Amino acid sequence: MNELGRPARRIPGIGGGEINYRRRQFIRGKANELILKLWQLEKSRRGPALRFRELLPLQPKQIAIELLLLEYEELEEIGYLSIGPLRVTLAGLLDRDKSLIAVSARLSLEIKRFTAAHEIGHFVLHPEITSLREDPRTDTAIRAPLRSVKEKEADLFAAELLMPERFFNQVFANLWGDDDIDCDHLDDNHAYYLTQGELSPLEISKLSRLERAKLVARQIPMTTADALPMAEIFGVSPTAAGIQLLDSGRVR
Incomplete structure (x- = not known):
């Protein structure tokens, strides 16, 4: 069990790939250590009654500067990466010798935050990496199956840092209840509730697993007033x- 939640489940092909269970738990634990330090720091500033929810969405910039003593910059131009005939604009940079993390200022806020958390993951998990320039942590990049284990580890770290499991599950329960959502066995009422009447149970069941989960991530329950979607609460993309x-x- 990690420090903030229940045991993580290994889902083949999602957010892990070749990362074994023990390594996944280690990565989650390292992210949780930073989260707890941030919470204690903010309690010392705002008072011991500070709830974790009041820290959301978590700010990788603050974690980099105040907890890891790194420089953090948002640059208009980081550089390019040549992949065959393609020229990809770089989105993230880690320079351990300069104690620097940088992200592209041209990215959306959600992608900037995930990219920064990803670079923090490399800094914490991979001390052998001294300099690294990377392509954007876009939805496509996060899901790419052929990326290296180190890249997948940094993505897993970023996900836990921005969406710590215990509090992610609490937000889910507050919005959707304690039961997991099984999209293969929804009745008409549940399908209407989940999609604001846009999709039938059959249409939902035909979606990929990730598309089903994205529905939940970007949707607000019809009976919940003044709520925000989970993706917005944690400041990440629906993917x-x-x-x-x-x-x-929580979704299957």
């Missing part, structure tokens, strides 16, 4: 939140 929903077993 990132959807992967976390699958990985925690």
